[in-house]
Amino acid sequence: MTAASRVITGITFTTDEAKGIFEVEASDGAHLLDLATRLKAAGFDHCLSVTAEDLGDRLAVLWHISSYTNRELSGMNAQIRLVVSKSDNVEVPTLTGIWESANFLERETYEMFGVVFKGHPDMRRLLLPDDFTGKWPMRKDFPLKKTPWRVQK
Amino acid sequence: MIQILSLLMSVSLVSFIEYILPPILYIIVFPGLIVVLLMLFFMIWLERKVAAKTQLRFGPLYVSKRFGGVIQTVADLIRFSFQEFIIPAGADVFAYIQAPGLLMAFGLLPLIFIPVGPYYANIFPANYSLLIVVPLIIITPIYVILLGWASDNKFSFVGSMREAFLVISYEIPLILSILSMILLYGSVNAINGVSFQIGRGIPGIVLNPIAAFLFLVVMIRTTGRFPFEISEAESEVVMGPYTEYSALFFGIGMSLPYIELYSFSLLFSVLFLGGWWPIVPSAAAASGVVGGLLLPGLVVFIKALIVMAFLVFLRAVYPRYRIDQAITVGWDQAVYLGFAAVALSMALVWSGLV
Amino acid sequence: MSAPQDRTATANLTYDELAGLKADRELVLLIGPAHPGSGHMKIKVWMDGDIIQRVDPDIGFVHRTTEKLSENRLYIKAIPIVERVMLPDTINANLAYVIALERLLGIEPTPRAQYLRTLTSEINRITSHLYGIGLYGIFLGSSTVYMWAFADREPLIDLIEEISGARITYSYIIPGGVRWDLPAGFKERAETVLQYMEARLKDYGKIWVRNPVVMDRTEGVGVVSKSDAIRLGITGPNLRASGVDYDTRRAKPYAAYPNLDFEVPTFSEGDCYARLLQRVEEIEQSIRIIRQVLKDIPDGRIISDDIYSKMNPLQKRMYEMKHRVMFPAYMASMRPAAGRSTASVEAGRGEIFFYLVSNGDKVPFRFRWVTPSFLNLPFFTHVMVGQHLADLPAIYGSSDYFPPEADR
Structure with missing residues (x-):
């Protein structure tokens, strides 16, 4: 990634404009909340996506945010990244208090990656069926059935 | 036994034609069961065909392609007859089974009290026909509510509650509308009403257009045509009170609005469209079956068909109202219109204009 | 639960x-x-x-695990997967994914391909809005507008079939460009269809948009204020119907939109009726864009030189003869350099967001996408509350929520 950067209200984004990447890294939960609050105040008013990346022994949780009202910011898909160590239930603070639009997105990330968003008002499964017992299907260590379905009885 | 046979023998052919045939004709053939059935087949087909033409479709086509799929409804009836009749586990079985039958009975009953020709007075006492028809028309929705209650289904329940609210809110406009015509004609005998219109040469719809309009609105509402197709609103309450019904019982639920539509339309053409007006039977002809019952009846039937065709066409034009909007119209504007209709009739009568 | x-x-x-x-x-x-x-x-x-x-x-009854599927397949095989999720609006899903992938690969489509992408995207936007209007009809009980809208999608689908050879799932846009060029005589036929569409919009106005019952059912129902729309992250036409002047085509320009002159209609009311009008207005704007595209479309290749140079001689000859791109072997062995990219595209129902991560392998390391219907979920949890039961279909229909799209 190139070393270009952009500063918005004192927050330095690592950017790669050709690829549409504007990233800021949060060091821990408190820093994340502080960053989010400042970014909200700067004009990022909605959350486009919440997701995670399985980095092997760690998980990177990502919030993609953008702006509807601020013309300068609305061209960016900014992302806040928080890297935490991987366990069965990873706990990170929720950003629904800051961006309410993150509600369903965080629920989806919870069921797919096992990231529990502390303080989320409604931390339940969303897309997967009720009787699904597998753990965290979007993680890379989720066992995939390699047999084609035709062979199954 | 021999006595009965001899009694039957003594009945001459003339008296059979004069006294026994007409009531049978009236109940079994026209406007009774057989014509109702044919009308049902035709009307459902017409509704689907007219809507399809508006909507850039063909509509029913493949059953008897040469005739535009006109017997599609018969095919549907056969399908309904061979379907399984399912009683839901939580249903009140007795009410669940009896309600469609009662519904059908009360849907058909008003037909007996609507005179479709001057000969009618020879068969049934016609003196209070309008007074009897009104409660009979109003009573059918109660069994619709029973349907919903017996089904033990929340959508049925919500649908029947909607029906109940709507019945109550549109009763008064209906009664006021008919009352204004009763005042105008000075009689609760529908035959007198028709002779009044024929005598003055003015149909009721011209005499009191407010009452006619109101009657049309109530007719659309009671028969669940758009835009008042509220209690069966598909996207909201599935099929309303009929949600749990299957097989022939569902067929009854589906065809009942058309039967109601039929009796309403007959009443409308008698009250507002001059009844059998272009045919004015002489006193002698009026006492005969052909001149007094069949020919006038044909005229009334054609008028009713036109009214029905207009009402089923509304499906292609309007979406449905929300329940509270429909209730507001019923209690508010419709009641005022009803009073206006009564006032208009009174003014006409008192001023001696008619 | x-x-x-x-x-x-x-x-x-x-x-x-x-x-x-x-x-x-x-x-x-x-x-x-x-x-x-x-x-x-x-x-x-x-x-x-x-x-x-x-x-x-x-939700989740039609969840197809598109993200997991795509993370275990070649890059190029994700195109049909994302398309099948957004059936009325497949080009925009296709386009969003391809833009994200092109950013990873670092290739730029040719100008003609950009215009063709815009053209198909706008045709799809019209069909998507017609789909929404038609379904709104059936939600409110008008089968006529339902049948009309679905019938009137046909000429537009036929148009796009002429270009791409498919009716619904086109897989038309590929990294570097598009797969087919415009056929001969397309402009004239497109103009006929556009004129037909304009005439039909007037008919819709008569029977549906200005129908008194429709206005009674929709005016003042399901009001989303401007601040609520922003707070809840509602997207697309629903957002603009609440008075927010935001359109991804303007804010995050892609394809040929920077060169085109079009308006972004907005309404301030934010009720169901405004959302209905919004879609009608957007169809008019799309018609305007299509006319401009057909007038201004530049000549040239429909596939970028990067991809063209990777074709074998037979494929090149095929391209010169038929203006048709056959997949070079490169498509099956694409290994973008390690990196990440995002892309946003304004689909018929709102903004599609893509986030792709490559670790240099031939399958994506992380494939994340968010569809507009998923972002419009607050219509259920927030907008419907306090309304009548009968307004539920009215609000649902007006938000143009499409479950397969939300479930992905």
Whole structure:
């Protein structure tokens, strides 16, 4: 990634404009909340996506945010990244208090990656069926059935 | 036994034609069961065909392609007859089974009290026909509510509650509308009403257009045509009170609005469209079956068909109202219109204009 | 709702007790998944009388695990996967993914390809809006507008079939460009269709948009204020109907939109009627864009030189003869350099967001996408609350929510 950067209200984004990447890294939960609050105040008013990346022994949780009202910011898909160590239930603070639009997105990330968003008002499964017992299907260590379905009885 | 046979023998052919045939004709053939059935087949087909033409479709086509799929409804009836009749586990079985039958009975009953020709007075006492028809028309929705209650289904329940609210809110406009015509004609005998219109040469719809309009609105509402197709609103309450019904019982639920539509339309053409007006039977002809019952009846039937065709066409034009909007119209504007209709009739009568 | 281990504890309770109903007058309705007005989802509605107290959308009935599927397949194979999720609007899903992939690969499509992408995207936008208007008709009980709208998608689908050879799932846009060029005589036929569409919009105005019953049902119903729309992250036409002047085509320009002159209609009311009008206005703008595209489209290749140079001689000859791109072997062995990219595209229902991560392998390391319907979920949880039960289909239909699209 190139070393270009952009500063918005004192927050330095690592950017790669050709690829549409504007990233800021949060060091821990408190820093994340502080960053989010400042970014909200700067004009990022909605959350486009919440997701995670399985980095092997760690998980990177990502919030993609953008702006509807601020013309300068609305061209960016900014992302806040928080890297935490991987366990069965990873706990990170929720950003629904800051961006309410993150509600369903965080629920989806919870069921797919096992990231529990502390303080989320409604931390339940969303897309997967009720009787699904597998753990965290979007993680890379989720066992995939390699047999084609035709062979199954 | 021999006595009965001899009694039957003594009945001459003339008296059979004069006294026994007409009531049978009236109940079994026209406007009774057989014509109702044919009308049902035709009307459902017409509704689907007219809507399809508006909507850039063909509509029913493949059953008897040469005739535009006109017997599609018969095919549907056969399908309904061979379907399984399912009683839901939580249903009140007795009410669940009896309600469609009662519904059908009360849907058909008003037909007996609507005179479709001057000969009618020879068969049934016609003196209070309008007074009897009104409660009979109003009573059918109660069994619709029973349907919903017996089904033990929340959508049925919500649908029947909607029906109940709507019945109550549109009763008064209906009664006021008919009352204004009763005042105008000075009689609760529908035959007198028709002779009044024929005598003055003015149909009721011209005499009191407010009452006619109101009657049309109530007719659309009671028969669940758009835009008042509220209690069966598909996207909201599935099929309303009929949600749990299957097989022939569902067929009854589906065809009942058309039967109601039929009796309403007959009443409308008698009250507002001059009844059998272009045919004015002489006193002698009026006492005969052909001149007094069949020919006038044909005229009334054609008028009713036109009214029905207009009402089923509304499906292609309007979406449905929300329940509270429909209730507001019923209690508010419709009641005022009803009073206006009564006032208009009174003014006409008192001023001696008619 | 409850975890599997809770089931024994609650087995003896009735559903109403499970739902925590306070009094007899409360009712919980399960609308769907087999309900004519629900689509492929279950809407759990708590009602007090006729007033909706709480709505819990239970989605996921048509979840196709597109993200996991795509993370285990070649890059190029994700195109049909994302398309199948957004059936009325496939080009835009295709386009969003390809833009993200092109950013990873660092290739730029040719100008002609950009215009062709815009052209197909706008045709798809019209069909998507017609789909929405038609379904709104059936939600409110007007089968006529439903049939009309679905019938009027046909000429547009035929148009796009002329270009791409498919009716719904085109797989038309590939990294570097598009797969087919415009056929001869396309402009004239497109103009006929556009004129037909304009005439039909007038008919829609008569029977649907200005129908008094429609106005009664939709005006003042399901109002989303401007601040609420922003706060809840609502997207697309629904956002603009609430008065927010935001369009991804303007804010995050892509394809040929920077060169085109078009307006972004907005309404300030934010009710169901504004959302209906918004779609009609957007169809008019799309017609305008299509006319401009057909007038201004530049000549040249439809595939970038990067990809063209990777074709074998037969494929090159085929391209010169038929203006048709056959897949070079490169497409199956694409290994973008390690990196990440995002892309946003304004689809018919709103903004599609893509986030792709490559670690240099031939399958994506992380494939994340968010569809507009998923972002429009707050229509259930927030906008429906406090409305009548009969307004539920009115709001649902006006938001143009499409369950397969939300479930992905």
